[in-house]
Amino acid sequence: MxxxxxxxxxxxxxxxxxxxxxxxxxxxxxxxxxxxxxxxxxxxxxxxxxxxxxxxxxxxGERAVGCHDCGETVFVDENAAGPVYCDRHALRSGDTVVDRETGDRLTVVDVSDLRADAVRIQATGDSVADYATNENYASDVPVVGAVYPHATVAPNGVVPESLRVYVFPRTRLEKRPAGRGRPATA
Ligand SMILES: [Zn+2]
Ligand SMILES: [Zn+2]
Incomplete structure (x- = not known):
């Protein structure tokens, strides 16, 4: 059957x-x-x-969906929107990711439920979805905050400006295997 x-x-x-x-x-x-x-x-x-x-x-109450990155079947809430990820590809704070546009490595600091077309970039007032280099990514996906790992360290400590959080549509970031480039947690 x-x-x-x-x-x-x-x-x-x-x-x-x-x-x-x-x-x-x-x-x-x-x-x-x-x-x-x-x-x-x-x-x-x-x-x-x-x-x-x-x-x-x-x-x-749940439905079967393929992981956005590998296609593995995942069960999610029937009403869940946006891309779905398996355990291996789900993002958490501290994960290392690669920007699919530039190949840059970043460290995730915030995983949001807010959509890319609902979050505004402070400098320009545009939404994350409207930002030029994000045009290849769906506007209804959640946003993820990430920092570049090469923080500038001065004699008196980390320079705050180098820890600026950049916001990306979730689908633009690809998770790297754990264990490499993962910063030590305090
Ligand atoms: Zn029957
Ligand atoms: Zn996956």
Whole structure:
């Protein structure tokens, strides 16, 4: 039997005999004769529960999406917007990333839920999405703040200007494997 998540807690189950039934998991209902005429908890409902337990099908309220960077299947909230990333490619503060436009390495300092077309760059007043070198990236993706790792260090400490945070559309940054270039945390 194959199971397809349709969203809103509904699943399509194709039986071995080529019949297709609709399962409402939380209601424990199915369109097959076993359930409709005999009122039993049928094998289709059980199959959907097993597929969810084994991580092959998203649970009610979630949907399956491919990771933006590698295509691996990830389950996310049904209403989640924007690009989705697997554990390996998800960004966290302190991660090292590469700017796809310039090849520069940066360190992530902030991962936001705000969209690139909703965040303004202070110097110009334009949105991050409108910024010239961001034109190849979707405007509805979240923004990420990052600093260049080559901070200028003066005799009396780090020069604040060299730690300026730059804001990028999330899809412009590519995560580097952990372990290299990761700054020591205090
Ligand atoms: Zn059934
Ligand atoms: Zn990935």
């Amino acid at each position: 194959s199971v397809l998540a349709l969203g809103e807690g509904l699943y399509e189950v194709e039986s071995a005999s080529d019949h297709t039934y609709l399962v409402d998991l939380e209601g424990g209902r199915c369109t097959c004769p076993d359930h409709v005429f005999r009122g039993v908890r049928c094998k289709h409902v059980r199959r959907v529960a097993i597929e969810i337990n084994e991580g092959r099908t998203p649970p009610p």
